[in-house]
Amino acid sequence: MRKIKYKKGRKVQPTILEYTGSHKSTKTEMQLFVYDTNELTEYAEFKTDQLYRCFDNSKINWLNIHGLNDIEIIKSIGDHLNVDNFMLGDILNTTKRTKLDEYHDVLFFNIKSLLPIENSDNINVEQISFLLKNGILVSFQEKRSDFFVHIRERMRTHSGIVRDKKADYLLYLLLDAVMENFYITIENEEDRVEDLINLSKTSTNPKILEQIEKHRDNYNFLKRSIIPLRDSLYSIKSMKDDNVFNAIEPDNYSFFDRLHQKSLELLEQIEYDMTTLDSASSFYFSTQSHKMNEIMKTLTVVSVFFMPLTFIVGVYGMNFENMPELKWEYGYFMILGFMFLLLLGMIYYFKRKNWY
Structure with a gap:
C-alpha cells in the first residue's frame, strides 16, 4: 500500500511558476x-x-x-x-x-x-x-x-x-x-x-x-x-x-x-x-500470544502423556538376561495393558485439573 506523506517536490525557483501537483491533465x-x-x-x-x-x-x-x-x-x-x-x-x-x-x-x-x-x-x-x-x-x-x-x-x-x-x-x-x-x-x-x-x-x-x-x-x-x-x-x-x-x-x-x-x-x-x-x-x-500458549500447552500435555510410556519401553529395551517377565507367556500383553491404563489414568487426571 502506498505510504501517505507530503511529497518531496523538486525545488522551484521563486521567479519560476510551475504546478507541482498530480492533476496535470485538469483543464483550468x-x-x-x-x-x-x-x-x-x-x-x-x-x-x-x-x-x-x-x-x-x-x-x-x-x-x-x-x-x-x-x-x-x-x-x-x-x-x-x-x-x-x-x-x-x-x-x-x-x-x-x-x-x-x-x-x-x-x-x-x-x-x-x-x-x-x-x-x-x-x-x-x-x-x-x-x-x-x-x-x-x-x-x-x-x-x-x-x-x-x-x-x-x-x-x-x-x-x-x-x-x-x-x-x-x-x-x-x-x-x-x-x-x-x-x-x-x-x-x-x-x-x-x-x-x-x-x-x-x-x-x-x-x-x-x-x-x-x-x-x-x-x-x-x-x-x-x-x-x-x-x-x-x-x-x-x-x-x-x-x-x-x-x-x-x-x-x-x-x-x-x-x-x-x-x-x-x-x-x-x-x-x-x-x-x-x-x-x-x-x-x-x-x-497471538494466547494462541502460542495454547499450542505450547497442547505440545507439553502430549509430551507428558508419553514420558512414562517411553520410560517403560526404555526399561524393557535394556536386554538384561535376568528379566523373568520377558519369558512369561503373557508378559507382552500385560505391559501393553498396563501402559494403556496408565495413559487413560493420566488423561483423566489432567482433565479433572483442567490442564487441557
Missing part, C-alpha cells in the same frame, strides 16, 4: 460570483479578459478556479490583484504545508483537503488556496469538486447571511467547508479501525498488523495536516486586537475563532483514535 476553468445583499451575478465560464469588465469594486467578488495547469491564467489573476510571485508559487507548489500570510494587503491562506478514497485505505489529498483583497476572494482548487456547492446555493437563494457579509466571511465559510472533509476522513478511519479491533480479537492473520500500521500512518498524516492549520487559525485569533490582518473585519474574527476550536477538536479526536488503534495492536498481540 473559472466561475465568478459578483454579489451584494440585493443582487447576484454569476459568470459560469469566466475568462481572464473579463477581469476588468466584470469585477465590481462596490460589491463582493468571488472567483473560483478549478485546475492549476494554465500558468498564464494564474499570472493574470496575480497581476490584477498585485500579488507577489512567492504567493503564486505557494499556490502552485502543492508540497507546501498549510500557511497563512499577508503581504501588500493581500491575505494568502492555503489548506489541505483530505478525503478517503473509496474501497481503499489511502487518503486523497488536494491543496486549496485563497487570496483575499479589497472585497475580492479568489479560491484555487486543483480539480473540480463539490466542496462549495451548498455555499453557491445559499448565495443564489439568498439564504443565511453570506450575501450580507463581506468577503472575509465568505473565506470563513469556504474554510469551514474544507474542514468538514477532515471529519468525514476521521469518521471513515474510525469505522475501519473498529472493524480491525473486532478482527484482531479473533484472527492472527499478519495482514491485520499491516492494516493497523497503515491506519496509524493515516492518523499521523492527518495530524501533520491539521497542526499547521491550527497554528494559522491561532494567528488570526491571537492578532485580532492588533488589526494585523487588514483583510479581516473586527466583527468577523469570532468566526475564525470557531475554526480554531474545530481544529483543536479534530486533534483531540485523532489522539483518542490513535489510542484506540493501540488497543487494536494490543488485541492482536494478545491473541
Whole structure:
C-alpha cells in the first residue's frame, strides 16, 4: 500500500511558476460570483479578459478556479490583484504545508483537503488556496469538486447571511467547508479501525498488523495536516486586537475563532483514535500470544502423556538376561495393558485439573 506523506517536490525557483501537483491533465476553468445583499451575478465560464469588465469594486467578488495547469491564467489573476510571485508559487507548489500570510494587503491562506478514497485505505489529498483583497476572494482548487456547492446555493437563494457579509466571511465559510472533509476522513478511519479491533480479537492473520500500521500512518498524516492549520487559525485569533490582518473585519474574527476550536477538536479526536488503534495492536498481540500458549500447552500435555510410556519401553529395551517377565507367556500383553491404563489414568487426571 502506498505510504501517505507530503511529497518531496523538486525545488522551484521563486521567479519560476510551475504546478507541482498530480492533476496535470485538469483543464483550468473559472466561475465568478459578483454579489451584494440585493443582487447576484454569476459568470459560469469566466475568462481572464473579463477581469476588468466584470469585477465590481462596490460589491463582493468571488472567483473560483478549478485546475492549476494554465500558468498564464494564474499570472493574470496575480497581476490584477498585485500579488507577489512567492504567493503564486505557494499556490502552485502543492508540497507546501498549510500557511497563512499577508503581504501588500493581500491575505494568502492555503489548506489541505483530505478525503478517503473509496474501497481503499489511502487518503486523497488536494491543496486549496485563497487570496483575499479589497472585497475580492479568489479560491484555487486543483480539480473540480463539490466542496462549495451548498455555499453557491445559499448565495443564489439568498439564504443565511453570506450575501450580507463581506468577503472575509465568505473565506470563513469556504474554510469551514474544507474542514468538514477532515471529519468525514476521521469518521471513515474510525469505522475501519473498529472493524480491525473486532478482527484482531479473533484472527492472527499478519495482514491485520499491516492494516493497523497503515491506519496509524493515516492518523499521523492527518495530524501533520491539521497542526499547521491550527497554528494559522491561532494567528488570526491571537492578532485580532492588533488589526494585523487588514483583510479581516473586527466583527468577523469570532468566526475564525470557531475554526480554531474545530481544529483543536479534530486533534483531540485523532489522539483518542490513535489510542484506540493501540488497543487494536494490543488485541492482536494478545491473541497471538494466547494462541502460542495454547499450542505450547497442547505440545507439553502430549509430551507428558508419553514420558512414562517411553520410560517403560526404555526399561524393557535394556536386554538384561535376568528379566523373568520377558519369558512369561503373557508378559507382552500385560505391559501393553498396563501402559494403556496408565495413559487413560493420566488423561483423566489432567482433565479433572483442567490442564487441557
